[in-house]
Amino acid sequence: MTTTYTKGHESVLARTCVVIPMYNEAAVISDVVRAVRERFGRVVCVDDGSSDESPVLARAAGATVVRHPVNLGQGAALETGVRRALQDPSIEYVVTFDADGQHSVEDAASMVAVARDLGVQVVLGSRFLGDMEGASGHRRTLLKMAVRFTRATTGMKVTDAHNGLRVLRRDAAERLRFRLHGMSHASEVLSVISKHQWSYVEHPTTVTYTEYSRAKGQRGYNAFNIVFDLAANRLRAAS
């Protein structure tokens, strides 16, 4: 699927808010915010209790900053950012974007264009439809296993279970609530989409794994913690 991105989409991007959860990202956050600001109308950075200069830098680069008083986890930060974004009634789409610079702003813009053109509620970025620059074989295998697990548990035919780049239309974003506050939210998003039967498409994205993003990224074994979280959440939800 290639995107036909046109000038007419500029006005939609102006009414799109990009949410970036961050935790000690001072080294990269200025560049990321600036790059996003070039295309999108609003940027909300949720500072999840950083001890460095991240919030000051993000604000200087043109983002609205919401600061968690204590570290609450990435899922919680995303939900805070989404709520903040929706406080502005003119916002039509919310994009979730990683702070470490692994996502491409162009991909995000194309995804919003796709969301509008196809009229879907959710657009999910997929590394497997696109490219994974600099990813190790080990990481690819792990992510593919995560995809199989997600397909089996949610019944969704997705190709990437843990991509942080997503577009949510306002009606979907308004109903997004996480019960898992940590790193398991990526799978939880998919369960929520599946439960509410939101319309979604996947869009190829290029993820650039740099030295920085690899160092900041999750450990592979955290996948098992995520499986535990999801299983417990599912069993509880079923009761």
Add this chain to the structure above:
Amino acid sequence: MIIKLLLLVGLTGAGYLLLRGRGTALGLLLRRSMAFGAIVLGAVAVLFPGLVTEAANAVGVGRGTDLVVYVLCVTFLFVTIAQNTRMTQLRDRMVELARRQALLEAELHDRKPQQVL
């Protein structure tokens, strides 16, 4: 062996608590009654140690000490699970509370930036 049945019932109860445990009034009553019962039974066991062994024999356990260990294990499991459930509930509340505070602060900052920073 009656003890096997009792222990399996206890473990099943722990599993149920893990999955569906919520702070209900009935749960509170049960916990209080059990705590009270444990104190009374403990006092009885201290005063009449022979009774523990008799109780153990009655359910098919050789020694009173063994019965005490079994009961302790199951109780420990219940307590741990109940604590875990409670911690999760508290965390959910803390997250929501911190989030509201953060959003409010951000709103305030937007309105009068010079006064807040």
